[in-house]
Amino acid sequence: MPADQTPDPSGGDKISFRDVKAEIRRRIERRIWGPGDLVPGEIDLAEDFGCARATVNRAMRELTEEGLLERKRKAGTRVRAMPLRQARFEIPLVRAEITAMGAAYHYALLSTQTVPAPDWLRDRLGLRAGARALHLRCLHSADGRPYQFEDRWINLQALPQAETADFALQGPNEWLVQAVPYSEVEISFLAAAATVDVAAALGIEPGEPTFTAERTTWWQSRAITHVRLSFARGYRMTTRY
Template sequence: MNAPSFRNWKSVQDEVLRRIHAREWKPGELIPNEADLAEEFGCARSTVNRALRSLAESGLLDRRRKAGTRVAAQPVAKATLDIAVIRHEVEGRGSKYGYQLLTRELTVPPARVCGAMQTPASDALLHVRALHLADDAPYAVEDRWINIGVVPQAHDEDFATISANEWLLKYAPYTHGEIAFSAVQVAEDDADILGVAPQSAVFAIDRLTWDKDASVTKVRLLFTPGYQLRTSL
């Protein structure tokens, strides 16, 4: 048997994956180092590095300097979710997108909100509520607070035709944020808006974004029953 050649990083990755699946390299086990693999595969060490690094990023390998590379014992499945603008999400399903502004007012938020956003309790924030529709049926309600101290342009935008969801992406970049998914029993007013029975189980996405150390916006999206967030592993 002459050495098969794995000349590009993807084929190296495939071979490594094959060995893991075939249990030639078992979970928790140390695999050969980059230099040895490079020699075996007949390629440069940097090519092996590229392949292994990529597998480590997806959680299948654990790498530590000096300690070496081992197959993850408990591979944490990393599911990458694409959180798109709702309009795109709806249109991507082949439905007609609709948008309807419900309320827009500048008010002092409840403690829960200014606590999370770390704004002074006395500061007014822009509160926008809107409904997203798919094929003229309710799709999701958006309840959003915008820090006008950070995004003053929001003050001049009425959000009548463009959703805050979309507007902010265009005009208010963020450096980092948090996102949480949960199931909630929908309150009466939201149930009315979505046209579902009160106490229905709806999917909720809560997002809070920051521009450096200042909060930009906090939003809760409630989706009509049946909504699924899906991705592949």
């Protein structure tokens, strides 16, 4: 049995949770169930659709996660008056992003240095005074054109093995993904004016609007890395939902 189906105890044609979702969505779209309306209970719907209660439960749960329904512990399930919108962005490795466009990926390490963590970084990562950090500057290119400039700091207290790793051939992001299997991330997107450093790396003018991501990563409650990614002129981050 495929993982996305629930057994139908009647033994007839299987009604999948996808069928139930589609039908509920249709009722909301057609205003058969209007904004704010109470939705019938799972038992009634299961009977109505001729399927298992678990099938209705999964459909309702996903429609709730998608922001169309609202479940209250004791007050039942309602159609959301204002559907909640949630956009999801996949954050691929830059190599995968570039090769997915059909372009040739090239990585270059511009500089690497072990230094005492500057104050702003110590604040950001919660490091003690005098803590050392590895500072890396890298350029990722697509078909020979600059695509993303990476300005990265790694906390050497948390990941001492980074100091002896060779980042000449492999980018620090790929190294980190292998060194740290799972992590908590805070990411921000902003529009920044290109600094002289960023402009030189990307081949743009200082001050040019630059799509920028700042990401801090924790593993087992310790900050391990902070990175500022500056994207080439014209970059757009797009998704559908």
